[in-house]
Amino acid sequence: xxxxxxxxxxxxxxxxxxxxxxxxxxxxxxxxxxxxxxxxxxxxxxxxxxxxxxxxxxxxxxxxxxxxxxxxxxxxxxxxxxxxxxxxxxxxxxxxxxxxxxxxxxxxxxxxxxxxxxxxxxxxxxxxxxxxxxxxxxxxxxxxxxxxxxxxxxxxxxxxxxxxxxxxxxxxxxxxxxxxxxxxxxxxxxxxxxxxxxxxxxxx
Amino acid sequence: xxxxxxxxxxxxxxxxxxxxxxxxxxxxxxxxxxxxxxxxxxxxxxxxxxxxxxxxxxxxxxxxxxxxxxxxxxxxxxxxxxxxxxxxxxxxxxxxxxxxxxxxxxxxxxxxxxxxxxxxxxxxxxxxxxxxxxxxxxxxxxxxxxxxxxxxxxxxxxxxxxxxxxxxxxxxxxxxxxxxxxxxxxxxxxxxxxxxxxxxxxxxxxxxxxxxxxxxxxxxxxxxxxxxxxxxxxxxxxxxxxxxxxxxxxxxxxxxxxxxxxxxxxxxxxxxxxxxxxxxxxxxxxxxxxxxxxxxxxxxxxxxxxxxxxxxxxxxxxxxxxxxxxxxxxxxxxxxxxxxxxxxxxxxxxxxxxxxxxxxxxxxxxxxxxxxxxxxxxxxxxxxxxxxxxxxxxxxxxxxxxxxxxxxxxxxxxxxxxxxxxxxxxxxxxxxxxxxxxxxxxxxxxxxxxxxxxxxxxxxxxxxxxxxxxxxxxxxxxxxxxxxxxxxxxxxxxxxxxxxxxxxxxxxxxxxxxxxxxxxxxxxxxxxxxxxxxxxxxxxxxxxxxxxxxxxxxxxxxxxxxx
Numbered sequence: 001x002x003x004x005x006x007x008x009x010x011x012x013x014x015x016x017x018x019x020x021x022x023x024x025x026x027x028x029x030x031x032x033x034x035x036x037x038x039x040x041x042x043x044x045x046x047x048x049x050x051x052x053x054x055x056x057x058x059x060x061x062x063x064x065x066x067x068x069x070x071x072x073x074x075x076x077x078x079x080x081x082x083x084x085x086x087x088x089x090x091x092x093x094x095x096x097x098x099x100x101x102x103x104x105x106x107x108x109x110x111x112x113x114x115x116x117x118x119x120x121x122x123x124x125x126x127x128x129x130x131x132x133x134x135x136x137x138x139x140x141x142x143x144x145x146x147x148x149x150x151x152x153x154x155x156x157x158x159x160x161x162x163x164x165x166x167x168x169x170x171x172x173x174x175x176x177x178x179x180x181x182x183x184x185x186x187x188x189x190x191x192x193x194x195x196x197x198x199x200x201x202x203x204x
Numbered sequence: 205x206x207x208x209x210x211x212x213x214x215x216x217x218x219x220x221x222x223x224x225x226x227x228x229x230x231x232x233x234x235x236x237x238x239x240x241x242x243x244x245x246x247x248x249x250x251x252x253x254x255x256x257x258x259x260x261x262x263x264x265x266x267x268x269x270x271x272x273x274x275x276x277x278x279x280x281x282x283x284x285x286x287x288x289x290x291x292x293x294x295x296x297x298x299x300x301x302x303x304x305x306x307x308x309x310x311x312x313x314x315x316x317x318x319x320x321x322x323x324x325x326x327x328x329x330x331x332x333x334x335x336x337x338x339x340x341x342x343x344x345x346x347x348x349x350x351x352x353x354x355x356x357x358x359x360x361x362x363x364x365x366x367x368x369x370x371x372x373x374x375x376x377x378x379x380x381x382x383x384x385x386x387x388x389x390x391x392x393x394x395x396x397x398x399x400x401x402x403x404x405x406x407x408x409x410x411x412x413x414x415x416x417x418x419x420x421x422x423x424x425x426x427x428x429x430x431x432x433x434x435x436x437x438x439x440x441x442x443x444x445x446x447x448x449x450x451x452x453x454x455x456x457x458x459x460x461x462x463x464x465x466x467x468x469x470x471x472x473x474x475x476x477x478x479x480x481x482x483x484x485x486x487x488x489x490x491x492x493x494x495x496x497x498x499x500x501x502x503x504x505x506x507x508x509x510x511x512x513x514x515x516x517x518x519x520x521x522x523x524x525x526x527x528x529x530x531x532x533x534x535x536x537x538x539x540x541x542x543x544x545x546x547x548x549x550x551x552x553x554x555x556x557x558x559x560x561x562x563x564x565x566x567x568x569x570x571x572x573x574x575x576x577x578x579x580x581x582x583x584x585x586x587x588x589x590x591x592x593x594x595x596x597x598x599x600x601x602x603x604x605x606x607x608x609x610x611x612x613x614x615x616x617x618x619x620x621x622x623x624x625x626x627x628x629x630x631x632x633x634x635x636x637x638x639x640x641x642x643x644x645x646x647x648x649x650x651x652x653x654x655x656x657x658x659x660x661x662x663x664x665x666x667x668x669x670x671x672x673x674x675x676x677x678x679x680x681x682x683x684x685x686x687x688x689x690x691x692x693x694x695x696x697x698x699x700x701x702x703x704x705x706x707x708x709x710x711x712x713x714x715x716x717x718x719x720x721x722x723x724x725x726x727x728x729x730x731x732x733x734x735x736x737x738x739x740x741x742x743x744x745x746x747x748x749x750x751x752x753x754x755x756x757x758x759x760x761x762x763x764x765x766x767x
Binding site for chain 2: 060061062063065069078081082085086087088089091121124125128129132155158159160162163164166167168169171172175176178179180181182183184185186187188189190191195196197198199200201202204
């Protein structure tokens with residue numbers, strides 16, 4: 001059991017806003033959704049270098065462990081698909097700019113995408129730590145307010161990568177657990193070392 | 205020529221049509237929107253990883269076409285076809301009185317996407333206007349509607365628990381969805397700390413078990429998926445599409461016409477009867493008039509008001525059946541989005557299987573008979589949720605990347621609760637719907653102008669809602685993470701009502717005890733417009749009970765030669 005003290009309070013608040021925002025007026029139970037298969041040619045207009053950077057960044061944000069990571073789950077392709085089919089021009093510009101900034105992280109003259117994984121992780125983790133610092137600025141975000149990190153565009157980029165991962169089939173069925181048609185309600189089941197949380201909707 | 209025309213195929217119209225058809229009337233239902241077919245047009249069987257755009261609607265499309273609908277929790281890429289395009293259905297408001305009009309125009313209307321919360325009004329609610337003088341005295345009391353609540357609950361299937369509360373009468377229920385261990389802990393704590401206050405399983409129009417008559421209609425028990433707003437291929441929650449309209453069709457007496465936008469209702473001053481309905485085809489814009497002996501307007505609160513106001517004549521210069529000047533007035537909703545979110549570090553170490561379609565409800569416990577009066581009139585209830593954190597949302601907004609980030613979501617986290625206060629809104633004649641004198645929609649019909657705002661009683665109630673929410677979380681061992689104390693826009697509760705209210709006195713009401721227009725005997729209104737007060741309970745069950753009762757009365761009147 002995680003203790004409240006173990007959890008960063010701001011991060012916990014962000015998580016609960018995401019949860020409550022999707023279902024504040026409905027039941028407590030989560031609805032499920034996920035991602036579209038990438039259509040042929042729907043690469044969001046990314047260059048090969050940008051796609052490589054996106055792939056590398058996604059792989060560092062959610063790496064392969066004993067289960068698939070973001071790359072194996074098809075997140076980069078799905079992200080590009082979102083750029084093509086979902087993002088407004090302003091969102092697309094902002095998200096692509098984040099990819100370019102990751103590409104420009106100081107890699108000793110080499111692009112981010114070709115660096116060794118450990119170096120990629122080191123650079124991106126430092127970037128993330130700086131970018132995700134609370135800014136002290138709050139914006140209205142249903143159902144409450146959200147404190148913006150100093151780099152809200154990066155935060156949005158990362159949240160999309162994370163959401164796309166956790167709404168992929170590998171994540172929902174191997175990393176977490178998911179049953180499309182539960183067929184029954186069991187109000188109390190024991191928690192065991194094998195218990196994983198149920199897959200859920202992520203509001204980005 | 206039909207025996208009856210029902211305007212609208214939604215929550216009220218579906219029941220009205222079923223009850224009229226079952227009593228032998230030839231009924232025409234006019235639905236302004238497109239046809240949606242039960243099962244065929246649902247996307248509930250699509251696997252999560254095959255859904256478009258992570259369930260998000262294209263941003264430009266959302267801003268352009270769903271500027272108002274986007275405020276509704278249920279709008280996503282799988283359900284957007286069930287919500288109107290605001291770009292095609294404009295309305296106006298005063299700049300300082302925003303109103304969120306959430307709606308869907310298709311077979312079944314909002315009964316496809318509703319939250320399924322089903323609660324009876326109580327004796328106290330029907331007496332409220334008479335007691336404190338706000339609004340028109342209801343011409344009925346709880347005893348008049350009780351048998352019809354039972355009738356509807358049995359037909360549609362409502363899951364709930366018997367609690368013996370005067371302020372929230374028990375119904376004809378299917379078994380409840382039991383509390384998970386977090387809810388049980390919370391309910392026990394509230395009962396222990398707050399005398400007379402109860403946390404109960406949400407009463408939802410889902411088939412916890414299917415009875416024979418449900419199965420005979422092709423409906424089966426709820427599969428506990430909680431994706432109801434996409435439409436349910438199991439027919440396991442009530443909608444007009446799964447339940448009422450099939451029952452009506454089974455009689456052989458129903459004709460359902462889609463794409464039929466009602467412009468106005470015709471009235472014959474010589475007989476003082478409505479005679480027909482003028483319709484504009486949504487697609488072709490061709491005009492047709494349908495005639496019937498009786499007309500039920502179930503076009504939703506604002507829709508019905510607009511039709512009546514647009515049906516002016518020499519006999520009714522202010523709009524059909526509007527000698528009282530109350531048509532369009534007294535628009536109510538519920539206080540909504542008043543949230544308290546709590547986290548419980550020491551909750552029970554257990555989990556649950558399935559995604560039940562309703563969580564918990566706290567019936568009204570303030571301003572009950574015999575209690576000390578609060579700083580406000582009437583009262584509020586809470587709808588809530590209680591669940592274990594963990595999974596994807598654990599990683600959203602989290603600092604860090606890599607294995608550390610991935611480790612968090614695979615663990616179950618603490619229990620989290622949210623409590624949303626739903627507060628009664630007093631009837632106020634200045635909260636009203638009128639018709640624009642300058643703007644029309646693409647069908648040439650004047651667009652509604654909606655001017656409504658919360659009043660002093662509502663704002664006085666909010667403080668208590670927030671205090672009580674905090675107190676309950678803390679009593680249950682939780683920590684309040686945040687509260688939202690400014691209510692959602694008027695209308696965002698999606699419980700708009702009151703614009704053709706029932707009342708004893710024809711001078712200040714539109715409808716009598718049978719939902720029959722005081723001014724025009726063969727006109728009946730049984731949607732939310734009929735409500736003389738809002739209560740704090742979700743109103744759809746009451747709309748359906750009123751519809752069934754009024755249909756029965758109308759047919760009796762016809763049989764007696766009164767109509």
